[in-house]
Amino acid sequence: MNLETREENGVIIFELDGEVDLETSPLLRQALLDHVNKGTPVVVGMADVAYIDSSGIASLVEAYQTGRRSSTGFILANVSDSALRVLQLARLDKVFTITATIDDAIKDLTT
Amino acid sequence: MEQSKTESMHQGIQEQINLLASMTSEFANTLDVDDTLSKALPQITDYMQAEGAAVFLLDEDTQVITCIACFGATEITGLTLEYGQGIVGKCVADNEGALVRDVQNDPHFYAAVDDQTGFTTRSILCAPLSVKDRCVGAIELVNKKKSDDLFEENDLQILKTLASSAALAVLNARLAKALVEQERVKRELELAAEIQKRFLPDRIEITGPELPIAGVNKAARGVSGDFFDYFKLPDGRIYFGLGDVSGKGINAALLMSKTASLFRCLGKTVRDPGRLLGIINTELCETAAHGMFVTMAAGIYDPRPGCEGLIRLANAGHEPVLLHVDGKFETFGADGPPLGIVPPLPGEDGAYPEVQIFPKGGSLYIYTDGLTEGYTSTGLPLESEGVRKILNACADEDLQGRLDQLVGAVFQVGNTLRDDVTVLALTDSLRPQDETNTKLMQRGDESNEEMDGEWLIDFRFPARPSWMKMARACVREACIKVGCDDALTNDVVLALDEACQNVIRHAYGGPSDEEIELNVRQRPGRLVFRLRDFAPTVAPDKIKPRDLDDVRPGGLGTHLIQEVMDDVQYLRPSHGEGNLLKLVKNIEINKG
Numbered sequence: 001m002n003l004e005t006r007e008e009n010g011v012i013i014f015e016l017d018g019e020v021d022l023e024t025s026p027l028l029r030q031a032l033l034d035h036v037n038k039g040t041p042v043v044v045g046m047a048d049v050a051y052i053d054s055s056g057i058a059s060l061v062e063a064y065q066t067g068r069r070s071s072t073g074f075i076l077a078n079v080s081d082s083a084l085r086v087l088q089l090a091r092l093d094k095v096f097t098i099t100a101t102i103d104d105a106i107k108d109l110t111t
Numbered sequence: 112m113e114q115s116k117t118e119s120m121h122q123g124i125q126e127q128i129n130l131l132a133s134m135t136s137e138f139a140n141t142l143d144v145d146d147t148l149s150k151a152l153p154q155i156t157d158y159m160q161a162e163g164a165a166v167f168l169l170d171e172d173t174q175v176i177t178c179i180a181c182f183g184a185t186e187i188t189g190l191t192l193e194y195g196q197g198i199v200g201k202c203v204a205d206n207e208g209a210l211v212r213d214v215q216n217d218p219h220f221y222a223a224v225d226d227q228t229g230f231t232t233r234s235i236l237c238a239p240l241s242v243k244d245r246c247v248g249a250i251e252l253v254n255k256k257k258s259d260d261l262f263e264e265n266d267l268q269i270l271k272t273l274a275s276s277a278a279l280a281v282l283n284a285r286l287a288k289a290l291v292e293q294e295r296v297k298r299e300l301e302l303a304a305e306i307q308k309r310f311l312p313d314r315i316e317i318t319g320p321e322l323p324i325a326g327v328n329k330a331a332r333g334v335s336g337d338f339f340d341y342f343k344l345p346d347g348r349i350y351f352g353l354g355d356v357s358g359k360g361i362n363a364a365l366l367m368s369k370t371a372s373l374f375r376c377l378g379k380t381v382r383d384p385g386r387l388l389g390i391i392n393t394e395l396c397e398t399a400a401h402g403m404f405v406t407m408a409a410g411i412y413d414p415r416p417g418c419e420g421l422i423r424l425a426n427a428g429h430e431p432v433l434l435h436v437d438g439k440f441e442t443f444g445a446d447g448p449p450l451g452i453v454p455p456l457p458g459e460d461g462a463y464p465e466v467q468i469f470p471k472g473g474s475l476y477i478y479t480d481g482l483t484e485g486y487t488s489t490g491l492p493l494e495s496e497g498v499r500k501i502l503n504a505c506a507d508e509d510l511q512g513r514l515d516q517l518v519g520a521v522f523q524v525g526n527t528l529r530d531d532v533t534v535l536a537l538t539d540s541l542r543p544q545d546e547t548n549t550k551l552m553q554r555g556d557e558s559n560e561e562m563d564g565e566w567l568i569d570f571r572f573p574a575r576p577s578w579m580k581m582a583r584a585c586v587r588e589a590c591i592k593v594g595c596d597d598a599l600t601n602d603v604v605l606a607l608d609e610a611c612q613n614v615i616r617h618a619y620g621g622p623s624d625e626e627i628e629l630n631v632r633q634r635p636g637r638l639v640f641r642l643r644d645f646a647p648t649v650a651p652d653k654i655k656p657r658d659l660d661d662v663r664p665g666g667l668g669t670h671l672i673q674e675v676m677d678d679v680q681y682l683r684p685s686h687g688e689g690n691l692l693k694l695v696k697n698i699e700i701n702k703g
Contacts (some may be wrong), residue, residue: 089605
């Protein structure tokens with residue numbers, strides 16, 4: 001799982017890949033919270049997420065809620081089919097803001 | 112008159128030579144000395160004009176001197192004397208002949224025989240049966256026939272000469288007997304070695320291009336104190352082990368046989384190498400004798416798709432295990448003492464620690480110190496540097512070729528090995544590059560074990576997050592095997608992952624070395640999963656799904672399981688403590 005980030009127009013961009021599971025999700029959770037707690041808007045690109053479980057989803061939910069409370073934005077972009085399936089099963093696909101591309105997400109967060 | 116005296120002397124010498132010649136020839140040609148001596152005694156007695164004669168042999172182990180044949184006079188066959196006892200005993204002890212012309216006044220005379228038999232011994236002639244310094248008995252003559260006659264120095268010389276050739280015959284016969292015995296032991300050793308060889312495993316039947324695992328065992332003597340073994344588990348994983356019993360020879364071979372049997376028998380049910388070594392250790396501590404011990408490395412290689420060729424390895428006091436990947440070496444040394452030395456603490460299972468190795472297409476080598484300490488053609492030990500050099504030089508050869516190179520370095524035909532040499536090598540080639548290619552994973556027909564439909568998976572693993580990847584790979588494998596499509600497979604994998612996570616969180620209260628047992632069975636139209644833990648019973652309401660309208664992190668897992676599965680039941684295991692979760696997924700497909 002890749003946790004490197006880049007910044008574009010004040011937006012922190014994650015591009016996750018590989019498997020987000022019980023072993024790796026604590027790292028993701030901490031990385032996401034570090035940014036949203038500072039009030040930075042975050043885009044999580046999920047095109048290359050091969051697998052995500054409930055613990056990974058929970059990390060996203062927690063970051064999303066924290067971001068919402070502090071009025072910063074939190075968007076999932078380009079979500080892979082397998083990750084989208086889990087969001088659907090969890091009935092969270094309508095809760096998150098999801099965009100087709102990372103650029104769309106940045107646009108949403110900066111306008 | 113003068114002439115007739117000379118003639119009679121000539122005649123005497125001639126008779127003497129004839130007797131010596133016939134005796135010597137008979138002694139030289141016999142292996143049944145007792146019989147030959149018995150037959151020779153009358154001739155000797157007659158020639159020497161004695162009343163009686165007896166042959167005594169010394170048992171070199173017990174130092175007891177026994178009469179094995181006698182003639183004339185009194186019957187004393189079976190009479191035993193102590194070393195140095197009586198005139199005969201002294202003759203044997205001193206390895207010197209004796210001429211006693213006044214027996215009754217000789218301090219060494221053993222009068223008990225005369226007392227018992229009523230025979231009166233007047234004079235004795237005794238010559239040792241000896242070759243150089245080694246005396247094996249004595250010939251004794253008693254009383255000249257003419258009552259007023261006594262033995263003379265000349266008689267002793269003749270008897271000594273006869274005794275020498277008899278002694279040679281006795282030694283020859285003993286040597287022959289020892290040779291026969293040696294031959295018998297050798298034949299038995301050859302049989303034992305033959306049986307031992309059958310302990311070594313047959314080739315594993317695989318459909319891949321190359322043998323994934325192979326071993327070599329060269330015994331320094333007929334039988335070996337080393338062994339290696341490997342066998343395939345029904346789920347496709349390969350169990351392997353190599354051991355080296357301290358010492359050499361029969362006692363080491365017997366302990367080797369025991370250890371090898373324990374490994375193969377227990378390995379079929381104890382699918383954790385560390386725990387297996389722990390159990391063997393306990394067993395050997397209870398029963399092994401004389402401070403003997405076994406160094407052993409054991410592991411499980413997982414060639415199944417998605418499992419990345421994981422090797423779980425445990426090392427009980429054995430030489431470091433060598434991993435060779437792309438010209439680089441990594442070693443995995445002993446994490447515990449050899450087997451049979453330290454019994455586990457009361458109440459503990461004494462499991463050895465395991466390391467996880469991802470071989471990345473490389474090869475793993477386990478060998479005994481007979482290889483590293485074996486002499487090469489330069490006269491110096493091979494050492495572990497030598498092993499690495501050879502492996503680098505022959506990296507392109509197949510597994511068997513590499514093994515041959517290694518053993519060939521210390522084993523030259525005609526030379527004696529310094530110690531048993533055993534090498535086991537495993538190459539991570541069975542795993543298909545394309546992880547969706549499942550053809551290699553088709554199991555044989557032998558694994559049709561009934562529990563609840565066709566056996567797909569039996570897998571036990573520690574309740575730790577790091578094992579989830581493996582658990583998912585196994586479930587994925589089962590789904591693909593029965594023909595589930597990608598979407599269905601992904602859902603089922605997710606549900607099982609979530610169920611395992613629940614066990615870690617709720618049953619074990621967090622990551623634990625305790626285990627989760629996963630069984631997957633195929634029944635007509637459905638897949639049945641059983642997930643068992645060994646924790647205290649958990650009330651199912653503790654893991655009920657949360658209300659989905661309440662958007663918050665956590666609590667999702669149970670909902671996902673129920674969303675995916677067609678039937679979810681929380682059960683009690685039929686035996687032992689723990690919780691059992693039964694999940695059923697209906698499947699329409701099962702394409703032939």
